[in-house]
Amino acid sequence: xxxxxxxxxxxxxxxxxxxxxxxxxxxxxxxxxxxxxxxxxxxxxxxxxxxxxxxxxxxxxxxxxxxxxxxxxxxxxxxx
Amino acid sequence: xxxxxxxxxxxxxxxxxxxxxxxxxxxxxxxxxxxxxxxxxxxxxxxxxxxxxxxxxxxxxxxxxxxxxxxxxxxxxxxx
Numbered sequence: 001x002x003x004x005x006x007x008x009x010x011x012x013x014x015x016x017x018x019x020x021x022x023x024x025x026x027x028x029x030x031x032x033x034x035x036x037x038x039x040x041x042x043x044x045x046x047x048x049x050x051x052x053x054x055x056x057x058x059x060x061x062x063x064x065x066x067x068x069x070x071x072x073x074x075x076x077x078x079x080x
Numbered sequence: 081x082x083x084x085x086x087x088x089x090x091x092x093x094x095x096x097x098x099x100x101x102x103x104x105x106x107x108x109x110x111x112x113x114x115x116x117x118x119x120x121x122x123x124x125x126x127x128x129x130x131x132x133x134x135x136x137x138x139x140x141x142x143x144x145x146x147x148x149x150x151x152x153x154x155x156x157x158x159x160x
Contacts, residue, residue, distance in 0.1 A: 037117040
């Protein structure tokens, strides 16, 4: 039962980035994740959480879709 | 506090369609929705829910992104 959240800044125009991340995660893990939620935010936020744990925060990490997918992987069932 | 769910059939290859619907909803409503969740499923499912209420089910409705966005609208805050 894995829930991934991609919280992104709406006024900053980060929807495309959030969409790319969510799509990459779902392509990689399919039904091994229960859901990927695109969560609307503001104030520059771009944070990815897996089961509540932050696996990417743009204030600390360099944006890299593949790295985000890898960071999600430990939270996903063994079939991934 | 509006949560939209797009539940789609993973083995049927409906991710692209689910992505298009989620993107259209987020483009239209932005921060007026709290989140759009892409929920993984199987067995041909393609259902969109707004705050738990089914607004689109492919077994009953013809697929039309704009119609889905319109069906979500009543569930979104007055700023939409």
